Amino acid sequence: MDSALIPKGVKRCPIWQFALGLGVVGAVLLWGVYAMILCWFKGLNQTNMNDYYGFALWIWADLAVIALGGGAFFTGLLKYVIGKDELKNIINYAVLIGFICYSSALLILAIDVGQPLRSWFIFWHANVHSMLTEVAFCLSCYFCVLTIEYIPLILENRQLDKVPFVHNLSHTMHEYMAVFAATGAFLSFFHQGSLGGVAGVLFGRPFAYREHLFIWPWTFFLFTWSAAAYGPCFTLLVTRITEKITRKQLVKDTTIQLLAKIAGWMMFTYIIAKIIDTVYWATTTAPSLGFTLKDFYSNNPVYGYWILFAEIVLCGVVPALMLITPKIRSNRLLLTLATILAVIGVSLNRWVMVLQVMAVPVMSFDIWAMYYPSWQEVATTILPVAYGIILIMISYRYLPIFPQEAELNPLEPEADMAAAAGTEETTEEVPEPGLTPAEA
Amino acid sequence: MKIDRRSFLAMSVGGAVGTALTPLPWKIQDDLAIWTQMWPWTPFPPDGENTYVNSVSTLCGGGCGITVRKVGERAVKIEGREDYPTNQGGICNLCASGLQMLYGPTRIPYPMKRLGERGANQWVRLSWEEAISMVAEQLGEIRQAGQPETVACLSTRPYGSMPALLKRFMTAYGSPNFMTTPSMMDAYDMTLKRMHGVDGRMGFDLENADYVLSFGSGLIEGWGNTVHMIRINSKWKDTNAVLKQIEPRLSNTAAKADQWIPILPGTEGILALGIGYVIIKESLYDYDFVNNFSAGFDEFRRAVLSGYSPGNVSKQTGVDQSTIVALAREFARARRPLALCGRGQGTVPGGFGEYVAVHALNALVGNINRPGGAWAMPRPEMDGWLEPVLDAPAEAGLAKPRLDGAGSAAFPFAGQLFNRVPVALKAGEPYPCQALLVYDANPLFSMPGSGMVREALQQIPFILSFASHMDETAMMADIILPNLSHLERWEDVPVTEGFHRPMLGLAQPVVDPQFDTLHAGDTLLQLAAALGGTVAASLPWENYEACLKEALSPRWAELEDRGYWIDENFTPDDWSLAFPTVSGKFDFAVSGADLKTLFAMTAPQGDDGSYNLKLIPYDSVRIANGAVGSPPFLIKIVSDKVLKGKTVLVEVNPETARAAGFGEGDQAVLKTPLGDAAVRVHLSDGLMPGLVAMPRGLGHTAYDRYLAQKGVNANDLIGSVEDTASGLDATWGILASLVKA
Amino acid sequence: MKHSGNFGKPKRYGMVIDLDKCTGCGACMVACMAENNVPFKEDESKKLDSISWLQVYRLTNGKPYPDAEVCYLPRPCQHCAGKHEGHSPCVSVCPATATDYDQQTGIVSQIYTRCFGCRYCMGACPYHARHFNWWDPVWPKGMEKYLNPDVSARMRGIVEKCNFCFQRYQKATEKAHAEGRRDLEENEYQTACTQACPAGAIIFGDLNNPKHAVHQIAKPNLKKGGQPQNPKAFRLLEELETNTKVYYLSSKQWVQDAIHKPHLLDQKEAHH
Ligand SMILES: Nc1nc2c(c(=O)[nH]1)N[C@H]1C(S)=C(S)[C@@H](COP(=O)(O)OP(=O)(O)OC[C@H]3O[C@@H](n4cnc5c(=O)[nH]c(N)nc54)[C@H](O)[C@@H]3O)O[C@H]1N2
Ligand SMILES: Nc1nc2c(c(=O)[nH]1)N[C@H]1C(S)=C(S)[C@@H](COP(=O)(O)OP(=O)(O)OC[C@H]3O[C@@H](n4cnc5c(=O)[nH]c(N)nc54)[C@H](O)[C@@H]3O)O[C@H]1N2
Ligand code: SF4
Ligand code: SF4
Ligand code: SF4
Ligand code: SF4
Ligand code: SF4
Ligand SMILES: [Mo]
Secondary structure (H helix, E strand, C coil), X not given: CCHHHCCCCCCCCCHHHHHHHHHXXXXXXXXXXXXXXXXXXXXXXXXXXXXXXXXXXXXXXXXXXXHHCHHHHXXXXXXXXXXXXXXXXXXXXHHHHHHHHHHHHHHHHHHHCCCHHHCCHHHHCCCCCCHHHHHHHHHXXXXXXXXXXXXXXXXXXXXXXXXXXXXXXXXXXXXXXXXXXXXXXXHHHHHHHHHHHHHHCCCCCCCCCCCEECCEEHHHHHHHHHHHHHHHHHHHHHHHHHHHHHCCCCCCHHHHHHHHHHHXXXXXXXXXXXXXXXXXXXXXXXXXXXXXXXXXXXXXXXXXXXXXXXXXXXXXXXXXXXXXXXXXXXCHHXXXXXXXXXXXXXXXHHHHHHHHHHXXXXXXXXXXXXXXXXXXXXXXXXXXXXXXXXXXXXXXXXXXXXXXXXXXXXXXXXXXXXXXXXXXXXXXXXXXXXXXXXXX | CCCCHHHXXXXXXHHHHHHHHCCHHHHHHHHXXXXXXXXXXXXXCCCCCEEEEEEECXXXXXCCEEEEEEECCEEEEEEECCCCCCCCCCCCHHHXXXXXXXXXXXXXXCCEEECCCXXXXXXXXXXXXXXXXXXXXXHHHHHHCCCHHHEEEEECCCCCHHHHHHHHHHHHHCCCCEEECCCHHHHXXXXXXXXXXXXXXXXXXXXXXXXXXXXXXXXXXXXXXXXXHHHHHHHHHHHCCEEEEECCECCHHHHHCCEXXXXXXXXXHHHHHHHHHHHHHCCCCCHHHHHHHEECHHHHHHHHHHHCCHXXXXXXHCCCHHHHHHHHHHHHHCCCEEEECCXXXXXXXXXXXXXXXXXXXXXXXXXXXCCCCEEXXXXXXXXXXXXXXXXXXXXXXXXXXXXXXXXXXXXXXXXXXXXXXXXXXXXXXXXXXXXXXXXXXXXXXXXXXXXXXXXXXXXXXXXXXXXXXXXXXXXXXXXXXXXCCCCCCCEEEECCCECCCCEEEEECCCCCCCCCCCCHHHHHHHHXXXXXXXXXXXXXXXXXXXXXXXXXHHHHHHHHHHCEEECCCCCCCCHHHHCCCCCCCXXXXXXXXXXXXXXXXXXXXXXXXXXXXXXXEECCCCCCCCCCCCCHHHHHCCCCCCEXXXXXXXXXXXXXXXXXXXXXXXXXXXXEXXXXXXXXXXXXXXXXXXXXXXXXXXXXXXXXXXXXXXXXXXXXXXXXXXXXXXXXXXXXCEEEEEEEC | CCCCCCCCCCCCEEEEEECCCCCCCCHHHHHHHHHCCCCCCCCCCCXXXXXXXXXXXXXXXXXXXXXXXXXXXXXXXXCCCCXXXXXXXXXXXXXXXCEEECCCCCCEEECCCCCCCCCHHHHHCCCCCEEECCCCCCCCCCHHHHCCCCCCCCCCCCEEECCCCHHHHHHHHHHHHHCCCCCCCHHHCCCHHHHHCCCCCEEEEECCCCCCHHHHHHCEEHHHCCEECCCCEECCCHHXXXXXXXXXXXXXXXXXXXXXXXXXXXXXXXXX
């Protein structure tokens, strides 16, 4: 039925199956939309946030998603600026994931602020000293860049591509993509950093506060670094999941291995920096503000040293070592395990830097504030996930996201779409290179 | 033009870009933002001319001077009057929320008559003429039937023109049954009468005291004039005066005291006697006063020395012997020591023996009618009025005994004992009550044993309320003739108990009446006129204002001009003239009372062995617990360790709680002989083991959604216990148990 | 700020709160709510979403019965100046300049119509002095009559906080201007909480002015970020260099210890 829209040379599941999938995820999406509407029309009293917990679940999701979306800028940087051409095979997907992550982040912010209709005041009445201003500017600009990076991909749809104007436009855009990618990498570098700065500048919150380098606290650099390190892991993980679901190999191992290796080394260096940061903070910064490490990890039901161990060792050092060890990395299962640990690690880091900051009492006579999200918060947090899945489903079905897919999964001449849906994927490499759509 | 895919796309993109380049989206965005800045559902307070109106608050007995900021016709803020002698600019949380009462949704907007069941809160509006004639008819019939004594009247305050007018109305009508809600004033009045021989009120020169022993008085929780007392406390800090707080619970007062001395509840009087023992034994008392200006010391000395040795007292009170001895020595050696009693806010009098025991300490150290001491003060008088005219039915009615037994052979010294009314009505003695007039009082809520009070009210066929807010008692009324609110009316406000200068304040209207309500004084005058005859003749004034002016005539000009009158130079009588007793001296023997029985501790209700704890009520400075309910701001500042959602938290010592299997915040059922209540447990190291403490003032069933149905009314769980020696309500708590919910 | 303009020498308005005198009565909290049109709702027992610009904390010494002691600590906004005047934790982070440090008065203001409710300032403030309007404010019918026209009612979705009753400063300066005076007398500008406090526990004035009681009591050392020189005086979280303008006095050692040593107290009762 929609076969005319499906890229040439690849197999897609029957439309009913696709529609059913969309329907299921769509239902989740609608639930999220309902919660979102409640938040907009009834106000943020729909959440379990409070005056101690002004940032909560979805802001964590926001930061986590931005970190995980870091695969886009870092892969772009590697491909277009540093020249790791091999990554062209995964860049489309990285961009798509990045686009999803960033558009989700913006949506979450639009739900999160108490007066969404005034959110443009952040630009109009910008306070240049505020990290959030920096975040807002970079985030918006980078979202535009991601959109520009994503558009040519849309234009490559089989039918759109037939329109000569569109064909030319997308071709031209591809030529300039390096410029956008470089801009994007630059912007992203800053806003990842400023997101880190958001917590790091809080000199009233010794748990978050970090010493500065130039005008930025250390968290500025650590956030960028971690996004660059852990973002690609998320790209790899989502790719793996997509492969599992579609039951096909979509990206060649060489590409995967290259990205995994780079991510591994980034993580390795990052985690060393993070450990130095933590030690310095625990032994110098916090004590100078009148706090000991124990103050941050005791006297409460949830936040203990376990969280420090989990973030830095279990989900930091361990996956980093796994990824830089070729033997482990080349084992698909262990690779997936490492990427899962990494994703948990960076998410934990963002949780700690947002939510534990709110929970820790600062005045000696104050309380540890505990918080759990309301269903509306959970729904609105899941909303972007549903939206992301839908966008991936549609993009995967109708756009040539994976340049190597056709090559890796040659069509059996007699197979029609419906019949092919159930067939096993082929994992052998097909030598014939073929023109990948991204380079067309 | 044919729209193909290409031109469609071009148009869409072009349209989007084009729109973005016009001012339209920006304008819309701007307008939307502006709209959020003036949402029509967020009120926009109009501006106007700023004025300040001075008045005096009648929200509580404190009677502080207030100044109300007005913008146009609206009152927008109540502040303390800086030049007012008692509060000097300070104000407490209740008055600061006062405008929520003036403009609040619980105001009774017009006269109304009950429809349906009592307490169902269903009413029909009446015109004032209808309402007055209905009431006059009702009261007229009772008088016609020759039973004027069966009509009773209850007011909160005893002093001032309104209580005086009510009392006058009752007298002219022919009823001896004018009463006020019980308080420590009754007990202190009795103390003065029987120890000083003075018919007056007690005053304390707190400012000049340098060592204060407070036997559970909530000096910061609303004992006396709240604001004045808090000011005094600060002054004590400046002058290094010492405050020792004796009570089972670490109250705000105890927190501010130099020492908190926990004591088993109900044994405060015993401790006072123990202190007296040491003072007498060690001959630390004031020889001059005791030898030359007191009588009955030997009896007193015998009574004290025979049973109140520190060892004995320690066992009964839970206070260390060494503490007892130390307190006695410190007290006796201080320059201006002062002993105070009246638990909490003093809204429940307590046993008379306790007052005698505590006040005897002041006498032992000779700090009577001296700077920094306890002073006998004259009562505020209504000096401008002629005697009421009485006809024969009135004379006959007035000759009948009072419903509450005050002044009878059993309770000769009591002025009034409203706490005894429920019991008397239940017994049908001496006669039934056919009508009750309630002014500025909410006994159904504020008196211990509210269940009994409810039963009593149910037995009264006609209840007339003058309430301006729909409180519990008003809800039980048959007719409400709503009074003006505290900021709409004239009223004289005589100074509160405890203040050591004769003083009178004048409340004046700050805003025009907001509803179709009438000053209760005017209502009363119209009622009298409608009744006619000698009743009308006794209340001849055209309106309340005229009556007030006449009552205050010698001081009216000053009152109107300055807002208050004070006798700055008042000094109490010299010892040689101060005691108009038989002996002409201070009477340690309490006019021949049996001291042994007098000093015996009153046992709480429920001593049948099935309860292992004691429930004590406590007064919180953040909860109004008298005739006035807490306005929204007050409830807002109540701690979440006191009220969580709709559930009250009771304080329990952690040890006691642990033994009963309760942790912080656990739900429990609190049982007393009078009933059960669902509560939560709050662990407090500031409470003696074995006790459960519950705040007074919660558990309203009337008022608005900000107050009603929150927590439990402690008075539902704690009954009234009569002090056999005086008839006063000696309640200090009740036996109780906490069981799992 | 528009109105403060060039009015006399720069002031540093601040408070001294005497904890020996504070009784925990809460009159200051109510006076503040009444002055500043603070809304209320049916259930205010969830203290973490209950707007009260001034919060009176109840500190305990953590000892068991009968050695328990209690100290009440009122906490308005501390009007932090930060390391240099204006570097308040909250002002420095607000992306939309909706909260502002007034160099003329040292007052940290809040511009309700500008705030878009991102709540970053709340996260930045270690004193929990900031409150978010989670609900639309609703006054029962008739009660809106008492609202103060000098203070706008806030809409849902924005942050509010103590601003040292700035409207009173404005009124006082307008009056002084009209009378041709450049400076305010100490008693011309007093906050609602100071005025109400029955204990006289709150003292308010210009910390820069040696004639003002706040200066004389706290004796701020202006060379050392305003550190008090009175040994009985201290500020909350001095180590963070928030450089607050609210000084506290206590003669009790355990109170001083509790303030300085984090989490010394076992039993914390934040909202009493
Ligand atoms: N330091 C400080 N900052 C403040 C304030 C303060 O007192 N001090 N006040 C705050 C307050 S209350 C507010 S409301 C904001 C206001 O702050 P802004 O929103 O910045 O207000 P303006 O600059 O007055 O106007 C906004 C825009 O509207 C444009 N404009 C003017 N007339 C029209 C028109 O008819 N149509 C269209 N489409 N646009 C028009 C103006 O050119 C301007 O670009 O500032 C806030 N910021
Ligand atoms: N000429 C002229 N007139 C105007 C406007 C204009 O731009 N120009 N704007 C119009 C608009 S949009 C508005 S909203 C009004 C505003 O008119 P005004 O109410 O006069 O407000 P501003 O002039 O912005 O000054 C507000 C002052 O309040 C102080 N302030 C800060 N925070 C608070 C707070 O929390 N409470 C209180 N009470 N005060 C605080 C600020 O420091 C500032 O000095 O003026 C309107 N009129
Ligand atoms: S003591 Fe408080 S409630 Fe009573 S009159 Fe004074 S300010 Fe008002
Ligand atoms: S009004 Fe004064 S005494 Fe009462 S809580 Fe506030 S600061 Fe303390
Ligand atoms: S106390 Fe909080 S709100 Fe007030 S100035 Fe300091 S950081 Fe800002
Ligand atoms: S909530 Fe308002 S005041 Fe606070 S940082 Fe955001 S915009 Fe600024
Ligand atoms: S200074 Fe004004 S705004 Fe601040 S707490 Fe006191 S009364 Fe409230
Ligand atoms: Mo505005």
